[in-house]
Amino acid sequence: MAEFEPKIIVFACNWCTYAAADLAGTSRVQYPPNAYIVRMMCSGMINPSYVLRAFEDGADGVIVSGCHYTDCHYIDGPVKCDAMFAKLKRLVHILGLEDERLKREMISTSEGTVFARVVREFVSELKRLGPSPFSSLRNSRKEKAVA
Amino acid sequence: MKTISPYKEATDVILEAGGEPLKLCYQCGLCTAVCPWNVVRSFLVRRIMHEAQLGVTDFDSEDVWTCATCRACVQRCPRGVEIIDVVRAVRRVVASLGIGVVPDALRISAKNIAGVGNPFGEAPEKRNDWAKDLGVKEFVPGTEILYFPCCVPSYDPDVKTVARSVATIFNKLGVDYGLISTEARCCGESIRKAGHEDTFQNLAHNNINLFANNDVKTVVVSSPHCYHTFRNEYPELGGKFEVIHITQYLASLIDEGKLKFSKTMNKKVIYSDPCYLGRHNNVYDEPRKILQSIPGLELIEFPDARENALCCGGGGGRIWMDTPKGERFSDIRVEQAVEKGADIIALACPYCFLNYRDSVLSMGKAETMQVRDIAELVAEAV
């Protein structure tokens, strides 16, 4: 059987983390292709329901990432994101998911290598953790779609 | 004229043996310029890098074995090239593929280490004989600290005092410690740097299993070489224990107020940073702290100290090889110590101990200059 490859959704702010991922690519830093980036304008824009949607859809892990506190294009997005994230953590816990499946990061424009490292480490952590309990749900939905 | 074209295969074997960092080298020559060998003779580190890059390495050359892995070059390299890894890779190629020649002295030590687990060819069961009359208990699960003295203090009659001093201090302070059984083997640090990777792997696995079976949690070592490999290399092979150098341990005892000195030592002491404690592992302050805590003792410094300390010449397997008179770094250091008016050269490494002892003897300075391990000084003053 093929090795389990976790699916990761990264909600990334346009100005920092998305640009960091661009920089990782431009610099040809290699990391596993398990992470999909959803480009948001600001980490303060990330609605908890998006993250829950990703888990519901069977994502094995989610990263919420934006700029550092002082770099925000919108002045204080990271602070708002922190507040949202604190609530989100509780919700994810209630859903019965392991805390490790949800990560909060701050990766700035110049930190391409940091982005790659975060993904790399998260992939191996999720491999240890195994598939999300909701991933079977995903498979069933997917099959339905094919049928 | 000899036509040389880059020989990709030779480069590849070096790369496979761990020489990957050589790709980064941009040939500025800073490594050569800071290499201590160039104080006494010519040794072009840069050229070794370039030859390896082009695959034109002369595996028969004695240059393969010259580097003492003191890390002076790595510390300053503008490209961050792990030059020692490249040197080690070249040596691995020679030792494992049989291209080129391993120097005789090194071959004998390597054979001894592979065979009986110590470079001297001594009987393994005699490993703990140095402690016979000191009432040191054998390590059993639950003992707090394993003391691991290194092969040199374990077997060399002159250097035994280093291990015995540690035992004396520990006994006096009531430290809960023990010695591991004589199944222990050389840590393997130097033989690995000398290119004998298989031997190292065997030694490391033997020791890791032995420690694991005895539930060892903390190891105190006397040698910076044991310290380096236990701390930085064993974990990758599954070693899960904490390692503390004796100077760090004693300094922490001073901090906690457990180690107090009752005797005064009115001596000028000069401390020589071991490469593997200093540059390799950034331990500079603890040995000095201990020395400064001894009442009456005046600590002085070499012209090049700490990050710039001159190597004794014993790393990377050089300790088992002959260095001709006139090329011995420890001779230079002894001269500097005399110039500075030191009474004692204080050390924290058994290899340094051997080299400095030989220098003092061969230079006829044994009467005026003492060579002492910090543990010995502590045992005396406590």
Added chain:
Amino acid sequence: MEEVKIGVYVCWCGLNIAGTVDSEEVARYAGTLPHVAVARDYKYMCSDPGQDLIKNDIKRLGINRVVVASCSPRLHEPTFRKACRDAGLNPYLYEHANIREHCSWPHATDKNRATEKAKDLVRAAVRRVYYQEPLEIKEVPVNPNVLVVGGGIAGIQAALDIADGEKKVYMVERDASIGGHMIQLDRTFPTLDCSECILTPKMTDTGHHPNIELMTNSEVEEVSGYIGNFNVRIRKKPRYVDVDKCNSCGECAKVCPVEVPDEFEMGLSMRKAAYLPLPQAVPAAFAIDKRGTAPCRIACPAGVNAQGYIALISQGKFKEALELVRRAMPFAGVLGRVCTHPCELECERGKFDEPVSIRALKRFIADYELKTEREKVVPIETTKDSKVAVIGSGPAGLACAYDLIREGYAVTVFESLPRAGGLLRYGIPEYRLPKEVLDNDISYIQELGVEIKTKSPVEDLAEVFNQGYAAIFIASGAQGSQKMGIPGEETSGVIHALDFLRMVNAGVDIKLGNKVVVVGGGNAAIDAARASLRLGAREVTVVYRRSRDEMPAISSEVEEAEHEGIKIHFLATPTKILSRDGQLSAIECITMKLGEPDASGRRRPVAVKGTEFTMNVDNVIIAIGQTVDKTALPKELNYTSWGTLEVDPVTLQTHIAGVFAGGDVVSGPADVVVAVAAGKEAAISIDRYLRGVSLTEERQVTPKRVENVSKERAQLKARASTPLLKLDERKGSFAEVELSFDEKTAIEEAKRCLNCGVCSECLECVKVCEQGAINHEMQDEFVEVEVGSMILATGYQQFDPSVIPQYGYKKFDNVLTGLEFERITCAGGPTQGRIQLKDGREPESVAIVHCVGSRDQNYHEYCSRVCCMYGLKYAELIKEFTKAEVYEFYIDMRCFGEAFEEFYKRVSEMGVNFIRGKVANITDRVMGEEERGKLIVTAEDTLLGKMIRVPVDMVILCAALEARSDAADVASLFTIGQRGDGFFLETHPKLAPVNTPTDGVFIAGCCEAPRDVPDTVAQASAAASKALSLISRGKVTTEAAVSYVDESICHGCGRCEEICTFHAPSIIRTDGRLVSSINEALCKGCGACAVVCPTGAAQIKHFNMQEIEGLVDGLLEVHRG
């Protein structure tokens, strides 16, 4: 709704994508997805033919949604949106899948999975685009003004380009002149034209250009707004010189007593605190370098400007120095002797070696006046109608009178004793304060016009008012003596110190016995003891109940007393005074020990039982404290529980309006300088009272203490000690013990001052400035400007090579940085262009070390681009002007520009030695005779394969160009990014090199990366053209992806209003219910409101819930309804 027909276009990007991702396969797959009408792949989608594919499909196939899978949307999303718009499709019906930066490049080693991921990304984009809606794009006008930050060559070029285009430029420069680093350079490679000659005209143009408003000494404080409409708040720091009035005559600098290293000359020469920033300064005006108030001045209760008078003394301007002291208070001679000098405790020099002898210097200038005879003072004209009465002629009273008369009030001082001076005259013995000195200080006050009426006690305040005085200051001191309360205190032979000293000072003949005991530990006790000795007592003992550490007397006085033979018996207190035949015979004391600290924080002495002892004595002098003598004061006053007068602690007003009090009568016995301070405070109150303004408003201004005083140039030097009268000359004489400095010592000592505040506010410059251009009262000003775009040209700073200890910079005199060498070769520089060593000799050999801090991951990994060439330039200049051998130590020669290689060749022809190898060490540890006295440069000559040691006289370090240390602050102020190396990040290194992520903010010059002058100028012009192009367009489109509220489900809860940083939402009432309404002009589209909206009414256009959730579903291949 019309049928959704999606077109998907997968790019190859040559092999950038197609080398890893099978673009054809991805396109094939996209074709199978729902609603996809067409899917194509193409080598370069961004090319014109690529874009035409999309346009044709929109036009011919009726495609109404577009997905392009190519590089990062940060690069080409605008391109494809424009293509859609050109073909008549709303650009927001477009979605971009990033299959290059996020897929083919970082997953190049796994082609299969990369292709699968690309399919996932395309599928998700298709899903999202399905939900997208057309958005309306609005336009706003562009403000045609431009802000340029930084006045180096980049800023100058950009400003001139724009201003020549007839647009307004605000240029903000932090320093006092524009010019930047380029004006420091001597000649510029490879043409060797002198930078002064080519830059000065441009600087002048900038300064005079009608369209450029130049703000020097200024910094941007705050930026708000958006492209086309920025609002910028600028702080203009005071220059203290009016630029319009200054004619650069330089008289101010001539008289300025303060010297500091000249930054423009890289510290190789000194400049004054009043200085011309550089010879060709624009604006062509002097400036005053004021960094805050010196700690000595802050520490002085009377606010005497110690730094100022010390600076003047250092220049031999003793008269001017004394004048400066008298600006604050009249007692230079008195306080120069008896002050407790709190200033010296705070002196910054004390943190280096020892504090400056501030008090002794003040005394020196006062003595100098006595010695040289003072000119008669011109009385001050009375300009105010009100008269003021001062009761008491001690330090507080006279200080108050002094300040008031200078305000133009008529002042009369009433003194009950025959002579003026109070405690100064009757309390302090002559050997400490000669009468002549006191008289001089007092007569100075009198000459100004203060009337002193002696033998005039005041008993009734009402009477004083009746005499026409409008305000009264009571400063009658604390003249009562504290009693001990022990048996025998009234015995003859027992005297209180104040009475004793009063008699001594009044010249009363006092007969003392052989043995005198003085009880107490204050200054009065020590004064009494030393006076007794001088009156002939053989054995004088001071008995003090605590230990030496707690003793309140001035410690140097205590030491001198002991020196003179006075014994001090610590930890003892008298219990009984014994007499025989009514005549004092002995004193019984008891030993004390120190217990717990008391209210004063000192440890309280406790008697030890049974330790009584007696001493035979002839006289006992009691000096345990002074009290306020209520009987000598007018009746109407109130007292505190301590027995002192009750006043308001800030205004010093008593409960009677117009009556103020200060000095010892309020504080109890205290230092003279504290009394002076109280007098000054009262003068302020009285002036305010008489002018009828509030006594308290804006009264306490705290001066800004200078921070981080540099001690880099200080050299260890002990403070000058004051000469003392010989011991054997002291007995039987009241001659002064402490003597004055001689002139030389005073000047030397004054030169130890570190000039903490730089400008000392001695105000000499004001005196000489005929233009009246100098104003020391200038304050920060704030200016707000509105601009449409901004150009940042903030430049670089030179790497500090002292962090590489083995290069010996700052350790060896003749190891220089590039900029230092520029100043040395410059004809206008500190050596007039002569290439010389620190000792003035011409070097015989020079090493030029490349890559210092560059190309080295321990410092900066990047190449600084200019060093090879300026290194060659130095070689050229050295060869041209000296006979020296030159060694260039390089790793690689990078001579890539126009005429660069030719220059390299020319310099080679001059016989310069090129050594390929990175320098390891620069040392003075020599080996052999030929190295003696030289600096040795070691390296491997990598071409020879040999270690070499090169002995040279001078080393020039080609130090890296690095980002300014505050680049991060600037970046966050203007909301732009930085690279890892600290330089500002451009939008695209090739295609948008002067743009930043914040539209309307452009960057130019070395703030973006190290570069030479030609490249900087080109980039500055590029930035200017960007700004001009924006202005010429006249309008910009605003963000369309802003928030909106679905009023039908909004509850008007106000959470959106609360969270929004930009105040875009507000709750309004429509149709009788509360709903949120968004001001789109203010909205930045950050989306915070949508996150907190409990009903989902607030959404972001183009990022609404359906779109994002659709995208997530698509990524995870989940199909929902």
